[in-house]
Amino acid sequence: MELLPENLQHLKGQVAIITGGSRGIGRATALALATEGAKVVINYASSSTPADEGVAEITEAGGEAIALQADVSKVDQVDTLFNKVTETWGRVDILVNNAGITRDTLLLRMKPEDWQAVIDLNLTGVFLCTRVASKIMLKQKSGRIINITSVAGQMGNPGQANYSAAKAGVIGFTKTVAKELASRGVTVNAVAPGFIATDMTKELKNTEEILKFIPLGRYGEPQEVAGMIRFLAADPAAAYITGQVFNVDGGMVMA
Numbered sequence: 001m002e003l004l005p006e007n008l009q010h011l012k013g014q015v016a017i018i019t020g021g022s023r024g025i026g027r028a029t030a031l032a033l034a035t036e037g038a039k040v041v042i043n044y045a046s047s048s049t050p051a052d053e054g055v056a057e058i059t060e061a062g063g064e065a066i067a068l069q070a071d072v073s074k075v076d077q078v079d080t081l082f083n084k085v086t087e088t089w090g091r092v093d094i095l096v097n098n099a100g101i102t103r104d105t106l107l108l109r110m111k112p113e114d115w116q117a118v119i120d121l122n123l124t125g126v127f128l129c130t131r132v133a134s135k136i137m138l139k140q141k142s143g144r145i146i147n148i149t150s151v152a153g154q155m156g157n158p159g160q161a162n163y164s165a166a167k168a169g170v171i172g173f174t175k176t177v178a179k180e181l182a183s184r185g186v187t188v189n190a191v192a193p194g195f196i197a198t199d200m201t202k203e204l205k206n207t208e209e210i211l212k213f214i215p216l217g218r219y220g221e222p223q224e225v226a227g228m229i230r231f232l233a234a235d236p237a238a239a240y241i242t243g244q245v246f247n248v249d250g251g252m253v254m255a
């Protein structure tokens, strides 16, 4: 990666936290925001190697990044994560609620623990991080919160009752929090990817079937989702946008 020339960096000096920033869409987002001059926090849950690789790529290009472990479905770990960020860099300007998991199976086979694990991270995790970040952003009177939802939360997907419920919840949460924070200069938006080529989708076996539902006829790349996130974080480009859901899905959902 290369940083943009300093006079073109839209996020110079801003602090961005990307939950699940070590792999996939999160990694691409970390690099994209660093390109724009942001100081980037790459959060991860269990595997430090990809997080450290992301940090190395950014710092070798002349940017600033740190890797911080935290399971963002846990209230105490979220508090510790944000405390470490404010101790290090003193502020939080951008939060990308990206960490997510799947536990796919049809409803009749879905165990309560499959349901709960997905709700805990994909929905409660978004609430926990947004709650802490918004306190900081309200004091700053500025901030950008970008939640990663999914087309599954808009149109449903067999085998994903837990995931689609969580992702639909993220959309309702985004709209409500956008209304609550709007008067204080904080915007809240959601990005809904379709099928993106990451570890999450690489085990999917029915690729031919899936491609029939994608008008553009291919999976998306993580960088293509990161491009939308980068736009939503930018000032003034996205300053007048809040409470919206942006699909990056090859045309799967056309409202």
Ligand code: NAP
Pocket (backbone or CB within 6 Å): 019, 020, 021, 022, 023, 024, 025, 026, 043, 044, 045, 046, 047, 048, 070, 071, 072, 073, 097, 098, 099, 100, 101, 121, 148, 149, 150, 151, 192, 193, 194, 195, 196, 197, 198, 199, 200, 201
């Ligand atoms: P991915 O490649 O599987 O990466 C997941 C990331 O989340 C990793 O960095 C992982 O870190 C982290 N993570 C997992 N559990 C965590 C936890 N409890 N706390 C903090 N971090 C945790 O996923 P992805 O495909 O890039 O997906 C990113 C987001 O986009 C998710 O919200 C997903 O639901 C959404 N999305 C993806 C697609 C798609 O087709 N890929 C489509 C629509 C929506 P560790 O390695 O340390 O666990």
